[in-house]
Amino acid sequence: xxxxxxxxxxxxxxxxxxxxxxxxxxxxxxxxxxxTRARTEPDGxxxxxxxxxxxxxxxxxxxxxxxAAASAELVVNATSGHGALPALEAAGADHLADKVVLDIxxxxxxxxxxxxxxxxxxxxxxxxxxQRAFPRARVVKTLNTLTAELMVHPENLGQESSVFVSGDDxxxxxxxxxxLTSFGHTDVIDLGDITTARGTEMLLPVWLxxxxxxxxxxxxxxxxx
Amino acid sequence: xxxxxxxxxxxxxxxxxxxxxxxxxxxxxxxxxxxTRARTEPDGxxxxxxxxxxxxxxxxxxxxxxxAAASAELVVNATSGHGALPALEAAGADHLADKVVLDIxxxxxxxxxxxxxxxxxxxxxxxxxxQRAFPRARVVKTLNTLTAELMVHPENLGQESSVFVSGDDxxxxxxxxxxLTSFGHTDVIDLGDITTARGTEMLLPVWLxxxxxxxxxxxxxxxxx
Numbered sequence: 001x002x003x004x005x006x007x008x009x010x011x012x013x014x015x016x017x018x019x020x021x022x023x024x025x026x027x028x029x030x031x032x033x034x035x036t037r038a039r040t041e042p043d044g045x046x047x048x049x050x051x052x053x054x055x056x057x058x059x060x061x062x063x064x065x066x067x068a069a070a071s072a073e074l075v076v077n078a079t080s081g082h083g084a085l086p087a088l089e090a091a092g093a094d095h096l097a098d099k100v101v102l103d104i105x106x107x108x109x110x111x112x113x114x115x116x117x118x119x120x121x122x123x124x125x126x127x128x129x130x131q132r133a134f135p136r137a138r139v140v141k142t143l144n145t146l147t148a149e150l151m152v153h154p155e156n157l158g159q160e161s162s163v164f165v166s167g168d169d170x171x172x173x174x175x176x177x178x179x180l181t182s183f184g185h186t187d188v189i190d191l192g193d194i195t196t197a198r199g200t201e202m203l204l205p206v207w208l209x210x211x212x213x214x215x216x217x218x219x220x221x222x223x224x225x
Numbered sequence: 226x227x228x229x230x231x232x233x234x235x236x237x238x239x240x241x242x243x244x245x246x247x248x249x250x251x252x253x254x255x256x257x258x259x260x261t262r263a264r265t266e267p268d269g270x271x272x273x274x275x276x277x278x279x280x281x282x283x284x285x286x287x288x289x290x291x292x293a294a295a296s297a298e299l300v301v302n303a304t305s306g307h308g309a310l311p312a313l314e315a316a317g318a319d320h321l322a323d324k325v326v327l328d329i330x331x332x333x334x335x336x337x338x339x340x341x342x343x344x345x346x347x348x349x350x351x352x353x354x355x356q357r358a359f360p361r362a363r364v365v366k367t368l369n370t371l372t373a374e375l376m377v378h379p380e381n382l383g384q385e386s387s388v389f390v391s392g393d394d395x396x397x398x399x400x401x402x403x404x405l406t407s408f409g410h411t412d413v414i415d416l417g418d419i420t421t422a423r424g425t426e427m428l429l430p431v432w433l434x435x436x437x438x439x440x441x442x443x444x445x446x447x448x449x450x
Contacts, residue, residue, distance in 0.1 A: 122342045122430065161449040164431075191434045199431030205347065206389075206424030209416045210448060219450035224386040225439055 004029050004072035006065055006087045008036055008050050011148045012078035018152035020060050022182055027061040029068030069095035081107040081126055097136035100172040103127055104143045106204050115208040127197030138172035140165055141197035147217035152183045161220035162187040166196040229254050229297035231290055231312045233261055233275050236373045237303035243377035245285050247407055252286040254293030294320035306332040306351055310358055322361035325397045328352055329368045331429050340433040352422030363397035365390055366422035372442035377408045386445035387412040391421040
């Protein structure tokens with residue numbers, strides 16, 4: 001499948017690398033590809049410069065957000081929470097129309113330090129904001145409840161764990177569930193419509209405390225039933 | 226141990242019955258014991274009248290909130306979210322002083338229908354509100370992330386799942402962890418101080434959506450790591 005991954009951070013790279021490894025035709029979208037390529041220092045969260053990652057992933061193209069989305073059949077939003085709507089605006093509503101938009105972003109607000117709070121919650125969600133802003137897109141919220149490496153290699157935990165899908169379009173959720181299954185996920189729970197993203201986005205506060213308490217991000221929730 | 230359980234709903238009854246069965250000396254606290262005993266109709270959530278439950282649990286006493294708390298070594302708050310602070314006020318700050326207060330309540334606001342929203346979240350929690358209102362109490366938030374029956378019989382799931390403790394007092398958390406272990410819990414995760422209750426209280430929105438999606442409350446989260 002032709003897939004655009006918006007975002008060059010660790011989530012974007014991890015998803016893009018995995019999709020490419022599975023044989024998909026992947027383009028990473030970024031605001032300014034030249035600037036992204038030219039960086040030689042680690043980014044704000046300590047990731048090596050994009051060019052170092054790209055050297056190991058030469059089948060993954062880099063393009064503007066609009067160009068990446070224009071040619072894609074499915075668009076992954078792997079930006080930060082604050083970056084989500086601006087990136088999707090730059091990608092262009094027409095380039096998202098009728099496409100599955102797999103949204104991983106979390107509405108984390110770091111302005112008051114760590115742990116972050118949520119800039120939208122409880123009566124609304126970032127997933128819903130994205131769906132409202134792009135009504136022709138078929139938004140599916142998923143993978144926002146675990147660390148990047150486990151999104152694409154859940155078997156690394158050695159035990160089954162769960163991921164969730166939220167969205168208004170059943171066929172879009174089926175497409176996303178197929179992708180998740182190809183990553184190795186064996187327990188994909190359909191929570192319902194896009195408003196159920198409130199639930200998974202509000203998992204972040206306990207996820208962050210667990211990371212602190214366990215001293216690792218290498219964990220995930222299994223819904224035991 | 227002499228234990229007061231504040232609240233006569235399904236959580237209060239389930240905890241009180243289990244503690245009594247384990248040999249503890251349990252008193253349930255309610256605003257008006259005579260009125261509680263006199264009711265002959267199911268309560269607002271469909272529980273049978275308290276007297277029917279009490280007939281099967283004759284070692285569990287019923288008393289006012291203040292009397293129950295006064296004679297207890299440990300106090301369980303098993304009220305609704307809105308009921309928590311009023312019930313603890315009625316129990317009396319002096320009767321809570323230096324005692325472990327095991328708080329199960331969730332800040333659920335049903336005023337806009339189902340699923341409920343949270344009346345405190347993200348930058349504060351009900352657990353913290355209780356601790357601030359009763360600074361001499363040793364508050365431990367726990368068990369608010371699963372259905373009543375599984376709180377006291379986690380083995381019913383057939384697989385290990387996790388519960389969490391949040392509180393400022395390490396000895397209080399150790400006491401609560403011992404109780405949880407006696408209920409059958411084998412994975413008790415200490416999240417840290419009472420502010421980490423923000424995390425577990427914010428689990429409720431996804432818990433509620435899972436209940437809808439799975440069609441049952443008989444599930445729990447296991448933190449796989």
